[in-house]
Amino acid sequence: MVGGSSALNFSLVMYPSRANFEAWESLGNDGWGPDAMAPYLRKFHTYTPPSETTSALLSVDKYMNAENQGDQGPLPISHLDIYTPWNRAWDDTFARLGWNNHADPIAGRKVGSFTPPLSVDGKTGQRGYAGAYYTQDVAERKNLHLLTETMVERVILKKADSRVTATGIQIRTKDGQQLEVSATREVIVSAGSLNSPQLLELSGIGAADLLQKHNIPVVLNLPAVGENLQDHCMSTVNFEVADPQTSADIARDPKVVQSLVELYEKTRTGPMTGIPVSVAYLPLVDHNGQVQREQIDDLLAQYLDSPQVKQISLGRQQQYKILRQMLRDDQTGSADYMFLVAQFNAKEGVNTMSYALSKDLPENYINILVLHNHPFSRGSIHIQSANVGDKPIYDPKYLSHPLDLEILARHTQFLDKIASTEPFSSLLKPGARVPKAAVDLADLDTAKEVVKDRLFHCCHPVGTCAMMPAELGGVVDTQLKVHGTHNLRVVDASIFPLELSGTIQATTYAVAERAADIIRATAHC
Numbered sequence: 001m002v003g004g005s006s007a008l009n010f011s012l013v014m015y016p017s018r019a020n021f022e023a024w025e026s027l028g029n030d031g032w033g034p035d036a037m038a039p040y041l042r043k044f045h046t047y048t049p050p051s052e053t054t055s056a057l058l059s060v061d062k063y064m065n066a067e068n069q070g071d072q073g074p075l076p077i078s079h080l081d082i083y084t085p086w087n088r089a090w091d092d093t094f095a096r097l098g099w100n101n102h103a104d105p106i107a108g109r110k111v112g113s114f115t116p117p118l119s120v121d122g123k124t125g126q127r128g129y130a131g132a133y134y135t136q137d138v139a140e141r142k143n144l145h146l147l148t149e150t151m152v153e154r155v156i157l158k159k160a161d162s163r164v165t166a167t168g169i170q171i172r173t174k175d176g177q178q179l180e181v182s183a184t185r186e187v188i189v190s191a192g193s194l195n196s197p198q199l200l201e202l203s204g205i206g207a208a209d210l211l212q213k214h215n216i217p218v219v220l221n222l223p224a225v226g227e228n229l230q231d232h233c234m235s236t237v238n239f240e241v242a243d244p245q246t247s248a249d250i251a252r253d254p255k256v257v258q259s260l261v262e263l264y265e266k267t268r269t270g271p272m273t274g275i276p277v278s279v280a281y282l283p284l285v286d287h288n289g290q291v292q293r294e295q296i297d298d299l300l301a302q303y304l305d306s307p308q309v310k311q312i313s314l315g316r317q318q319q320y321k322i323l324r325q326m327l328r329d330d331q332t333g334s335a336d337y338m339f340l341v342a343q344f345n346a347k348e349g350v351n352t353m354s355y356a357l358s359k360d361l362p363e364n365y366i367n368i369l370v371l372h373n374h375p376f377s378r379g380s381i382h383i384q385s386a387n388v389g390d391k392p393i394y395d396p397k398y399l400s401h402p403l404d405l406e407i408l409a410r411h412t413q414f415l416d417k418i419a420s421t422e423p424f425s426s427l428l429k430p431g432a433r434v435p436k437a438a439v440d441l442a443d444l445d446t447a448k449e450v451v452k453d454r455l456f457h458c459c460h461p462v463g464t465c466a467m468m469p470a471e472l473g474g475v476v477d478t479q480l481k482v483h484g485t486h487n488l489r490v491v492d493a494s495i496f497p498l499e500l501s502g503t504i505q506a507t508t509y510a511v512a513e514r515a516a517d518i519i520r521a522t523a524h525c
Ligand SMILES: Cc1cc2nc3c(=O)[nH]c(=O)nc-3n(C[C@H](O)[C@H](O)[C@H](O)COP(=O)(O)OP(=O)(O)OC[C@H]3O[C@@H](n4cnc5c(N)ncnc54)[C@H](O)[C@@H]3O)c2cc1C
Pocket: 001, 002, 003, 004, 005, 006, 008, 009, 010, 011, 012, 013, 014, 150, 151, 152, 153, 190, 191, 192, 193, 195, 196, 199, 353, 388, 458, 459, 460, 461, 492, 493, 494, 503, 504, 505, 506, 508
């Protein structure tokens, strides 16, 4: 699909914290700090502010300063008229807990609750996605040819005098034809965090032993390709709503769905235009509230400094140094709390998105999801054959670092605080939670079991072609060129060296805009 997963995602537009880009810069990426990236977070979008009704309900204009938002970019983003008193209650609950302020999320210093805009056009009710860049004038450009339903099988590389040049790509068209397309200047791979490393490996760039195993001629031995995989994993708890509240679970009745679809088709308004999610970034919290700095230092020492902790690479050491600082920083969200006015189901063996969003439970629930923003665990993705059609092996290794379980369990404990604070507490049926073990999260071990039981992925994989120096385990340099090549770039979420706070599409667009400027600046050199 033109636009990749931006065309099917949940549409939340969340901005990273300044600390996220500071981290990128301190991992050897000069020029990728927060001030350099700020214009690009504005450049990709045009923001439509909310109506008076929504503004009054959510107080959005208290923190979304119109002057800070993008007003020229292709992607429409908006606060739609879809929010309910649940969203107001979320903000009021966090205000009572001391976590609600007027910082603008796009400025990168947000902690506490807010309602992010959605990548939906507020005027037409239609999804905004990367297809928005493919306008009529772009389509008419003589130097642009869009081939849909076409697989890139490999990048064609030539090595001469230890200089690697991408001379084109090999593709398979929808009617099965294999063709070569030559490149006069450069090749840009944008196949996403799961497929960009696959394409590099299929082209002969990756760990030599892996490539040899699949009879792929080794052009560049770059074992970092496909490593450093990070994703937000999350734990989730369902809270049954108290009478007479309802939740979107009433959409289990086909007649309700039918009427909402009809409303959307006739007016492009209503709940089918977007998901009314509110969120909150919080530093490390647990059952007792904010975890004190001394206690965080104890945890870091226990999990990272004990003699039993195995040796890690230089790149990993530098990443962990940054992650330590972030965990100690009470201005950086260690977790992102989100709530859906509907149940969310997780069950071992059936963890598909359609099951997660099904109405499996007969009662009406809301769900609070806790995303672990800055994981210590690292997974990988690598080819399983030399055939592009065979999906690469995805091994996210969620919670493989024990500190991640501890962090996520503590954040999950804080759900007790949210659920027992007004006005949320009056809207929920006391003690009616799924899983049942989540009824009392005071005990950390119980919280750990709840996390393991309810673990779900967030579809935010990054880092598999990381922008870092080669000696730190990087795959691309600050010009997004693959180390060891002079005209092969990767431009997508795989180049993020470290995972971000919140959701990642805004930064993916910002990286793409930045890449366009880099390429433009060097096009005539
Ligand atoms: C279900 C879901 C919900 C999400 N919700 C949100 C959200 O609410 N907010 C948010 O900020 N982010 C969200 N995300 C994440 C966000 O959409 C992605 O992280 C982001 O779009 C990544 O963009 P990308 O360009 O790196 O990769 P992708 O979007 O994966 O694009 C890669 C493209 O390359 C194509 N491709 C791959 N291999 C080949 C090949 N060999 N030949 C030809 N084409 C190929 C793919 O088909 C795809 O079109 C969500 C993601 C998913 C999946």
